[in-house]
Amino acid sequence: MTSTLIAPGAAIGKPAHRDPNVLRWLAAYTSSMVGDSVYYIALSWAAVQQGSPAQAGAVMAVSAVPRALLMLGGGVIADRFGPRRVVIGSDLVRCAAGLSVAALLFLTSPGLWPLALLAVVFGTVDAVFMPAVGALPARVTTRDQLARVQGMRGLAIRFASVVGGPLGGLAVALGGAAAAFGLAGLLIAVSVPLLISVRMRESAVDDKAEAGGGSADAGDAGDASDAGEGAGGRGAAPGAAALGAPDSEARGATATAPDRAPARTTTPLGDLQAGLRYIRAHRVLAPLMLAIALGDLGFVGPLNVGLTLLADERGWGASGMGWVLSGFGVGAGAAALLLTVRGRLPHAGHVAGWAILAGSVAIGALAFVPGVLAAVGVALLVGLLAGLSGALCGALLQTQADPAYLGRVTAVSSLVSLGFAPLSMPLSAAAIGAWGTGPVFVGSAAVCGLGGVVALCVRDLRRAELPG
Structure with a gap:
């Protein structure tokens, strides 16, 4: 396989939402995410039909185990072999697994074991897929467009959640779980030729150097040298010369090089350790990881199980809860659209910190609103603020991390x-x-708010800017 590499600077100045290369990547990502949504509908329906509610719950949860255990290793794989190759391989495996189970369900009634096996396969592949997906945008556009790409990615996620559920339900209604699994596999398969057609930038390090470098401590150089070869050398040398191309290609517009990683001298474990040291020593990434962790810990509980219990307690019913979730989705989509259109917000660290703090207040207030309409309004505000802070934190991860470490950085965040x-x-x-x-919503809001406090109190994170 060969990949087309765009020399640094060749695409600078072209907005991501008008770049056909980025749009091909976005179409591939969207198709894969819609396929994921259909897959979860198919898996939950098939599990309920084949077993008891407890057994169905176990099948739905089993994928989380390999995903959590193998995620850090997935980041190493993404950095060693390149994110596009890993994403393509992951999508091929997920497609084959989904179509195999579809065929099995069509031919016979095998029980729960193939569903549990499929969930384990998807969880294992997700551990590799997610870090690679996070590292890929830096290879398809320039640093100054990464914030806009985060917004576009957020819109794709919202689109997948809105379209995937009804599409999966329609497939189940027309052809049962087998048809839904088949549809999921085909949607995931669509992403493969699109990804193959995406041109890859050789390295984003050059953009970073032109922008004045990163925020890592000087001591990071030692860690970078430890992992430069293990990360495929993508952060070790600028320009096409890093792959041994002639100087004319290094200065030119486009070069074609084999899609293979250079020889390395480090082990995967050494790469993982080097990546963790890199994050720990980085003046922006280390506190940013803490802010993300606190924000998510305070956010996930109330907006998932907590909202269900709140709706039941207030008598809103399933429809009321659905409207509240819709409000959240609209707010998050608006934040993604804002970043897509603007491309860059000034004072990103400041804005992210205050958005986390304001969002935490809105989370706490959600438990005390008098009715469904007010709850929808507060949920819209939560979605807007959480979507904004999440997109900015993701963009800061993308732009602050050395591309050679981006898979491992994304793995830790995921x-x-x-x-x-x-x-x-x-x-x-x-x-x-x-x-x-x-009390629980208020306590969760306090935990979430601590993430904003971290972002505002750590000087380097507070002053972090997105390139523009």
Whole structure:
């Protein structure tokens, strides 16, 4: 396989939302995310049909185990082999697994074991897929467009959540779980040729150097040298010369090089350790990870299990809860659209910190609103502020991290959000049973607000800016 590499500076100045290369990546990502949404509908329906509610719940939860255990290793794989190759391989495996289960369900009634196996496969592949997906935008556009790409990615996620559910339900209604699994596999398959057609930038390090460098301590150089080869050398040398291309190609517009990683001297474990040291020593990334962790821990419980219990307590019913969730989705979509259109917000660290703080106040207020209409308004505000802070934090991760470490940086962030934060859901449910919704929502809001305090109190994070 060969990949087309865009020389640094070749695409600078072209807005991401008008760049056909970025739009091809976005179409691939959107198709894959819609396929994921259909897959979850199919899995939940098939599990309920094949077993008891408890067994269905176990099947739905089993994918979280390999995802959490293998996520950090997935970041190493993304950095060693390149994010696009890893995403393509992950989508091929997920497509094949989904279509295989679709065929099995069409031919026979095998019980729960193939569904549990499929969930394990998806969870394992997700551990590799998620860090690679997070590292890929830096290879398809310039640093000054990464914030806009985060907004576009947020819009794709919202679109997938709105379209995927009804599409999956329609497939189940027309052809059962087998048809839904087949549709999910085909949607994921669509992303593969699109990703193959995406041109890859050789490195974003050059953009970073032109912008004045990163915020890492001087001591990071030692860690970078430890992992430069292990990360595929993408952060070790600027320009096309990093792949041994002639000087004319390094200065020119486009070069084509084999899609393979250079030889390395480090082990995967050494790469992982180097990545963790890099994050720990970084003056922006280290506190940013803490802010993200606190924000997610305080946010996930109330907006998932807590909202269900609140709706039941207030007599809003399932329809009322649906309207509240819609308000949240509209707010988050508006934040993603804002970043897509603007491309860059000044004082990103400041804005992210205050958005987390204001969002935490709105989360606490959600437990005390008098009716559904007011709850929808507060949820819209929560979605707007959480979507804004989340997009800015994601953009800061993208722009502050050296591309050679971006897979591992994304893996740590994903582990915090998808591995640790969901642990707050059973704790929130138990706490609400003991103390009621009001105190638990306020306590969760306080935890979330601590993330904003971290962002505002750490000078380098507070002063962090997005390139523009």
